[in-house]
Amino acid sequence: MLTTWWQNRLFGAGYRLTAPREIVIDILIETDNHLSVEDIYVKALKINPSIGLATVYRTLDLFAQIGIAQKFDFGDGKARYELTDNPKKDHHHHLICIRCKAIIDYSDFMKEELRLMDKTQAALSQKHQFKIMHHTIHFYGICEKCRKSH
């Protein structure tokens, strides 16, 4: 039986393959963006109604630790997660409304941004002896709708 990239990571870091972990990964794989923990939990319940919320939290935290997923905080009070490498969605950054918390993904200037990010990352890794796993770029402002509704 074939082991997938994420199973390799799990085993490589000394963890076991369990049903909840498979369910959470499947949900992340088939979704294209930033689900909240609650979102993931609700989807997981439909697959296995006995899964616990605490397990979902623990699983997502584990995935972030071993680099399978990224944790995002957009300032709306809930953590969100996204696969580190999602075949359904290219690398992108975010535009966030500080009023209504809407999130818009963008990928303009990605090539230039990534070139600069790679360079910066290399320098920072070296200088601070950090093992950098990912980065985020967020622009905060007020969206069209919120500007109009004053």
Added chain:
Amino acid sequence: MLTTWWQNRLFGAGYRLTAPREIVIDILIETDNHLSVEDIYVKALKINPSIGLATVYRTLDLFAQIGIAQKFDFGDGKARYELTDNPKKDHHHHLICIRCKAIIDYSDFMKEELRLMDKTQAALSQKHQFKIMHHTIHFYGICEKCRKSH
């Protein structure tokens, strides 16, 4: 009597000048980085022991809305705030440890980053009709200490 830049912003947006707002601004001005709400509250209590935590939350949220301060979420479960323009601290970005939540400020490649950010910001403002107020760049990874303590 002279009105300061932040007072102008307050009045301009139709808000009143109150003691708690002055206290919070003073704390932000004299500190150079990302204080948590609790940090700010504790400092405020020393100046005026009757100030309420809820007021600090409301004040900081207001400051973020009108562009006086920036709200940051580093993934440690608490919001942090920093002045938008702090004379004591140049523009910088962040390196965050996903294990111990340590935050390191950096300002390498700032000139290049800012040039690219300005360009991106202009394009995004236009394209999405967003009024962009600020941006953040975060690198996430594992710090030297956490790597060593496995």
Added chain:
DNA sequence: GTCCCTGCAAACTTTTTGCATGAAA
């Protein structure tokens, strides 16, 4: 068989809200 992982419930932390009082304009 051993040790890790899970589900459940309770606890904890951070943030928000309602409301009567008090202060700014």
Added chain:
DNA sequence: TTTCATGCAAAAAGTTTGCAGGGAC
């Protein structure tokens, strides 16, 4: 004098933890 803002307390929301039973290897 009219609103707006505050302080307090209670509630809500999100996340973490302890523990006993069950499952992966």
